[in-house]
Amino acid sequence: MNTYFNIKKKLEHFSIDIEYEFEKGVLVIQGESGAGKTTILNCISGLQTPDEGRIAFEDTMVFDKEAGINVPTRLRNIGYVFQNYALFPNMTVQQNIVYGIKNRPEYKDKDKKSELVMYSEYIMETFGIAHLKRKYPNHISGGEKQRVALSRAIVTKPRLLLLDEPFSALDQQTKEIVYKEFAAFKENFQIPTVLITHDAMESEMFADRRIVIKDGKIIEKLL
Amino acid sequence: MNTYFNIKKKLEHFSIDIEYEFEKGVLVIQGESGAGKTTILNCISGLQTPDEGRIAFEDTMVFDKEAGINVPTRLRNIGYVFQNYALFPNMTVQQNIVYGIKNRPEYKDKDKKSELVMYSEYIMETFGIAHLKRKYPNHISGGEKQRVALSRAIVTKPRLLLLDEPFSALDQQTKEIVYKEFAAFKENFQIPTVLITHDAMESEMFADRRIVIKDGKIIEKLL
Amino acid sequence: GKPEKPPAAEGPTDESVEINISAAASLTDALTEIQAEYAKESNAVLQFNFAASGTLQKQIQEGAPCDLFISASKAHMDALQDAGLIVADSRRDLLGNALTLIAAAEKADAVTPEALTGGDVTSISIGTPESVPAGKYAQEALENMGIWDQIQDKLILAKDVRQVLEYVDTGNVDCGLVYKSDALLLKTGVVIGDLPEDSHSPIIYPSALIVNSAQAEAAAKFYEFLQTDYAKGVFENYGFTVL
Amino acid sequence: MWSPIILSLKIATIATVFSFALGVFFAYIINKKKMPGKNIWETILILPMILPPSVMGYLLLIAFGKRGLIGGFLLEHFGIQIVFTWMGAVIAACIVSLPLMYQNVKAALVSMDPIYEKAAQTLGSSEWKIFRTVTFPLAWPGIISGIVLAFARAIGEFGATLMIAGNIPGKTQTIPTAIYFAVESGNTQLANRLVLIMTIFSFVLILGLNTWLKRINYIGKQG
Amino acid sequence: MWSPIILSLKIATIATVFSFALGVFFAYIINKKKMPGKNIWETILILPMILPPSVMGYLLLIAFGKRGLIGGFLLEHFGIQIVFTWMGAVIAACIVSLPLMYQNVKAALVSMDPIYEKAAQTLGSSEWKIFRTVTFPLAWPGIISGIVLAFARAIGEFGATLMIAGNIPGKTQTIPTAIYFAVESGNTQLANRLVLIMTIFSFVLILGLNTWLKRINYIGKQG
Ligand SMILES: Nc1ncnc2c1ncn2[C@@H]1O[C@H](COP(=O)(O)OP(=O)(O)OP(=O)(O)O)[C@@H](O)[C@H]1O
Ligand SMILES: Nc1ncnc2c1ncn2[C@@H]1O[C@H](COP(=O)(O)OP(=O)(O)OP(=O)(O)O)[C@@H](O)[C@H]1O
């Protein structure tokens, strides 16, 4: 059950050229600002298309340039926390969080679905955003937005998690809480995760694997 | 030459009620996510209006509810790094950075102006964004945006700097560079600064004063 | 003309049937008054479609439902006759009209047929000859009076007779030539007088039944009613002459 | 006097509903799906605004008349007659108001940040669900603007309507036709009354839609 | 045949320029400055779309005619006559196309994120500079859409133009008027030629503005 990506993509000032495979757990990507981290997540999610390469989730190919495979983003079953959150401005916090639940065919089942809705309630509670349920994203603070974005991505328990600096706007105290919950989540559901972070401590805490990239290439593989 | 603010403002879940005065240097505001930090900066900048209170820069009143004073934002001569950057999407990186230079009456003088333009070049160079000059904000990475936002705010050498987590999206290496430059800036121009950060090290490094707020009230004054 | 079909099998006339009548817009008021009277005599429901004769002609050509057509110009009726769309022997010259000189209030004393070439009259409005029947007659009259070329610079061509009336009523032109029936609608403008009948070819409103009519019999009955003394009286009240 | 008013409302409402559906549909497929020949499609869509209404009416008469391609087909197979019925008026009003819907929705789509649609993709939404829940609500101000204009155009439509639907009192006589003929026959009082009623209608329409627009206040309250 | 074409282009272009300026102006002051009586102003602005062109033409004739308030004034003090000149046609075309400009710009302003204008305020820009450099460029897609519609309406304007400007070949005869009379007098060939020319015009217009729109590609390329 491996996650594999081999991505080649020309950018303006350099090219992404990267290959990596990991079985489970959290892969931390580190790298300087502008190194290509977000671009890699975009390619894995299908929002950007590599010029060449292959991407596989749990050994099923979702992108293969040569074979002409390109599974659309919506069928890749991922959870993505965008660097700028991208919360739907027309939906309340709660609507944002439960938005994806109904989309997964495996949760068509009513019981399954209400289980997830209950989970979303639990997450909002533990993340300290339950009191914001009915507010719109433009009416909450930066750190609150970030927690909503994280909740939205994990609540559907996707096949792969892509997290682009998901804790950066949180104060130390709030971080502790979210870290704890995320650690429990990682433990319980064993979802392969790609985490971008600049924080040494986070990397320490969550990384099962760690790579450092620069100008689109892996310059260091740690762990 | 004091900076003073006394802000009372009712929010949905609590009220801001805060008073502080500092002579120069950097005031760091810490506090949990949603504590009201951004709201305080918005009030100081004039983008939000307190229900009551007074705000003074260098001993001139810019807001006084009782006296009916409310200097508009554009005349307060501040530099503000927004939490979400708010770069103008219709201008290139360079256009964003030099945008404010022409607006200050004290820089009407041509020499003064070209001095600032040269300074902007220097800042772009040291911040490592000079190669992005002609790119639009939607075409650069998160950390790059943050550095553009910081450059835009400091390049006009305003009377007061408001920085809302200005380093949060940067990797350690880039941070070091920006820190160094910011420290030099602080040293050279002695502009009173309000800095919001969740990073203990940053606080350590830059704070001349430090307050911790919770639910809109100061719960700790350090330094 | 082309071969005509025999009248369609009649519906029971005592039942309420619908007759579609396409009539020149200038007849709106007169026909509406007649309609009220006819309702007392017949169960037939009269569906009038009022528009400029040119529009009506196009609609009938494209197969719009119509049993009886009253046109404001000979040309439009001729076109339908050539296309074999009217019952040829039902065609009549139903009404006539006169051409009247009207003037803006402030020019009431200055305007006469003779003064049109003079300096006191700076603008004259008529319908566009190519498309407005009244304009065509006006051109003829002015030509016959031998002044058509002299007044070219003063001419303001209007889209329809209504527009001429509005120009005169608002004083934006000094005078205009319209049908007598239309001149009755002036508000501030004044009627100077009819042009001599022989200054232009006769103004005629031809009428005819349409072939393939769904209600040929009922339509024919109403058509007869339009030629009664009562109907003639109504038309005369609205400024038409009855031929 | 009431019959043309009721008829006009009915015709304009139905026509607006259709031009709304068609306008949104065309704007979406032409601008989001990058249809080839975009400029040609847009020219065709805009033509009914450029051609004089009488020409439009004549073209409609030819197409929908008994001998026309569409009109003949409908009459033969369904016994439906378009010419001289209120349906003809609906078709005319719909076609002349379509360009207004189209252009307004297009502008809204073009200026929309695509990040929200991308986020919805990562959450597994089908294209149709994304359209319903994200694209459409975010385009709402543009759509409202299109509805206002389309309805205004539909209720004011005259030239083309007169040609295809005729001017049959009680059956196809709309307010503008009634006004035209009231003016024509010197009935100024009736004309004035009808103009007043049109004015009141448009006031109510604008009031209603502005109120609706204001309730969508999730945009623009950002700190 | 060329004279009505050149005249139409001239009239439509001038009218579009005016309705552009007025439309942007009204949209700005009514929607950004929160003018009181907003709904009433909007009703007045939209009326020229709802009223039949002949009624509009009559109202213009009354206002701008020799005895009219404006027309009388202009004639007396400046010796300028509006009725039966191309200026009358410009006024008619401008007034009927104004609602289109207004509504389109309004939609763009309403859906714009105000954070950019706030950022410009912090940088010391005057309201006018903010309008020129931020608001206007960001509203550009809506403005383009308004220009397309306004020009289309202006070049297609017929009823009101004919009333106030008359149908004086070589002086005030525009394409739609020429088409109308060509159709009325059975000159199908001329009518067809003119319709074709109108079609080509609108194609060129749409092509040009779409190309222009595409160059403003700073929006929507976000990762
Ligand atoms: N939409 C875009 N169009 C063009 N170039 C882009 C775009 N987004 C990013 N880039 C460029 O591609 C490179 C990689 O960007 P990327 O966003 O992947 O960096 P990153 O590693 O995520 O950086 P950060 O930590 O600052 O977010 C950078 O040079 C950036 O300027
Ligand atoms: N535009 C707004 N409208 C209404 N409420 C708001 C708005 N912005 C923020 N709030 C609320 O006001 C409170 C303070 O928000 P503020 O943005 O000042 O927090 P903050 O201290 O900056 O938090 P963070 O570190 O997460 O950015 C929060 O409860 C938030 O939900």
Ligand code: MOO
């Ligand atoms: O409307 Mo008419 O056909 O000129 O009398």
Ligand SMILES: [Mg+2]
């Ligand atoms: Mg990034």
Ligand SMILES: [Mg+2]
């Ligand atoms: Mg904040």
